[in-house]
Amino acid sequence: MSGKYCYKTRIWQEQADERDPFVAARQSVYGYDVNTQLLPGAGLTEYLYLLFSGRRPDRNECQLLDKLAVFLAHPGLREPSVLAAMNAGAGGSTQAAALIAAISVGAGQLGGAQEIRWLMDAAARCNKSLQDWLETLKAPNRHRTREDIWPAFDYPPGFDPNRRVASLPLLQALDYLENLSPGGQLSWLKQHRVAMETVLERPVSTAFVAASAYLDLGLAAEQASMLHLYLRLPGAAAQSMEQGHQGWRQFPFYQDAVTLSDDPGDKGFPENGGWRDE
Incomplete structure (x- = not known):
C-alpha cells in the first residue's frame, strides 16, 4: 500500500498478513504485542495507562x-x-x-x-x-x-x-x-x-x-x-x-420546581390533539 494512504501513529502498529494486506498478523501498542504480551499479562487499567501515557505504569x-x-x-x-x-x-x-x-x-x-x-x-x-x-x-x-x-x-x-x-x-x-x-x-x-x-x-x-x-x-x-x-x-x-427498564412513569419529574412564565392552562392540547379555538 502506498505511504500516501497510511495513517501516522506512534500508538498502534500492525504487521500485515502475507495472505491479505488488510488483515493483521501482529498488533502492538507502543511496541507491546497485544495478544502475546498485553492480553495475558496486563490488566485493563494498566493497558489504559499505556494507551494514554505511552509508557507502562509501575506497580x-x-x-x-x-x-x-x-x-x-x-x-x-x-x-x-x-x-x-x-x-x-x-x-x-x-x-x-x-x-x-x-x-x-x-x-x-x-x-x-x-x-x-x-x-x-x-x-x-x-x-x-x-x-x-x-x-x-x-x-x-x-x-x-x-x-x-x-x-x-x-x-x-x-x-x-x-x-x-x-x-x-x-x-x-x-x-x-x-x-x-x-x-x-x-x-x-x-x-x-x-x-x-x-x-x-x-x-x-x-x-x-x-x-x-x-x-x-x-x-x-x-x-x-x-x-x-x-x-x-x-x-x-x-x-x-x-431507568429504561423501569420506564418514565417511575422517573421523578420535579414539577413543583418548574415555573412556566406563560402557562397555557386549559387552553393547551385537548384530547383531539389540536388547539382549542378561542
Whole structure:
C-alpha cells in the first residue's frame, strides 16, 4: 500500500498478513504485542495507562489508577452526567444516546472534564504553594485569555458550589488514595483541605481529588480530562439501562420546581390533539 494512504501513529502498529494486506498478523501498542504480551499479562487499567501515557505504569501507578477507576466508576445519582444518562434511559433513547448524554454533560465545568483540565493547569502554575492556590481559586477566571464555549467560573473550581460539607465517602476515598501515593498532590490536598475549605467557604469536590490523583499519575491535562470522561461512564451506563427498564412513569419529574412564565392552562392540547379555538 502506498505511504500516501497510511495513517501516522506512534500508538498502534500492525504487521500485515502475507495472505491479505488488510488483515493483521501482529498488533502492538507502543511496541507491546497485544495478544502475546498485553492480553495475558496486563490488566485493563494498566493497558489504559499505556494507551494514554505511552509508557507502562509501575506497580504503584497501576494500583492508584485501578482504585481511582473504582472510585469514579459511579459518581452517584446527583452527578450531572449520571442524571443525563438516566433521563435518556427513562425517555426511551438508544443506549448510544444515553452515553452521549453522559459524555456531553460530563465534559463541562461542574465536576466534569473541563474542571479537571482547569485544576491540572492551575497545578502547573501553583505547584504546592497554598497561597498561590488560594489566590488562583479566588479568581479562577484571571488567566482566561480568550472567550470560548466555556462560561466563566462563578465558584472556585475543585470545590462544590451546592453543598456545605464534603461527603464522608469522598473523604474516605481521599484518605485511601493518598495512602497509595504518599508525598504527592493527594497528600498535599489532604494536608491543606480544611484550610482551603475554611477560606473559600465551600467543601472540596470529587474533581479536586481526581485531578490530584491524575497529577500523581504523571498525566498531562489533556490526558487526564479525556480519561476522566471515560472512567465515569460505567455508572451512567448502568443507571440508564435500569431507568429504561423501569420506564418514565417511575422517573421523578420535579414539577413543583418548574415555573412556566406563560402557562397555557386549559387552553393547551385537548384530547383531539389540536388547539382549542378561542
